[in-house]
Amino acid sequence: AQSVSQHNHHVILSEAASLELGCNYSYGGTVNLFWYVQYPGQHLQLLLKYFSGDPLVKGIKGFEAEFIKSKFSFNLRKPSVQWSDTAEYFCAVNEAGGFKTIFGAGTRLFVKA
Amino acid sequence: EAQVTQNPRYLITVTGKKLTVTCSQNMNHEYMSWYRQDPGLGLRQIYYSMNVEVTDKGDVPEGYKVSRKEKRNFPLILESPSPNQTSLYFCASSLGQGLAEQYFGPGTRLTVT
Numbered sequence: 001a002q003s004v005s006q007h008n009h010h011v012i013l014s015e016a017a018s019l020e021l022g023c024n025y026s027y028g029g030t031v032n033l034f035w036y037v038q039y040p041g042q043h044l045q046l047l048l049k050y051f052s053g054d055p056l057v058k059g060i061k062g063f064e065a066e067f068i069k070s071k072f073s074f075n076l077r078k079p080s081v082q083w084s085d086t087a088e089y090f091c092a093v094n095e096a097g098g099f100k101t102i103f104g105a106g107t108r109l110f111v112k113a
Numbered sequence: 114e115a116q117v118t119q120n121p122r123y124l125i126t127v128t129g130k131k132l133t134v135t136c137s138q139n140m141n142h143e144y145m146s147w148y149r150q151d152p153g154l155g156l157r158q159i160y161y162s163m164n165v166e167v168t169d170k171g172d173v174p175e176g177y178k179v180s181r182k183e184k185r186n187f188p189l190i191l192e193s194p195s196p197n198q199t200s201l202y203f204c205a206s207s208l209g210q211g212l213a214e215q216y217f218g219p220g221t222r223l224t225v226t
Binding site for chain 2: 004006009034036043044045046049090092099100101102103104105106
């Protein structure tokens with residue numbers, strides 16, 4: 001069965017620190033990959049997605065993620081975090097052409113001002 | 114404004130009392146889905162619908178029912194709620210399967226006593 005692992009459940013950073021959140025998935029076929037963010041009191045919204053092409057994808061608010069097929073990974077990065085990045089981040093995977101989406105357990109990021 | 118709405122936003126009920134959580138989208142999306150979010154488990158898919166009158170089970174369908182009689186609506190029904198269904202529920206919609214971004218509703222916090 002497909003699964004998604006997010007390695008860090010809680011991350012605390014100071015402003016201007018660099019961020020990398022790990023995401024690994026288990027599925028042998030072609031997948032689409034997503035990072036969603038949930039700011040406090042708000043809806044989940046899409047940060048970025050990968051489905052083909054350049055494995056380095058850029059999203060909103062300065063976030064980027066790199067798809068490494070050989071490692072089944074899709075890690076999220078940001079060079080310099082801001083207090084407003086405090087949120088919960090979810091990695092998600094679905095099979096290309098499929099309807100089921102599997103989410104990771106989420107990573108709560110707290111950025112200290 | 115393009116959006117997914119859910120009602121009610123908060124609900125406290127007792128074991129065994131049937132309830133329905135409504136979900137509606139105004140984007141003419143074909144695909145809709147229900148998730149529950151629990152601490153440490155992320156979002157888990159309950160049911161999804163590929164179009165009107167077409168639904169299928171997600172990963173945690175036990176104790177839930179859905180229907181899709183109209184494209185815009187996708188209600189979640191708990192025929193006999195139990196305390197283990199206490200959770201935060203999200204409805205989502207998208208244009209289609211695979212790489213399409215999902216748009217999430219604001220969530221419904223359900224407590225079953």
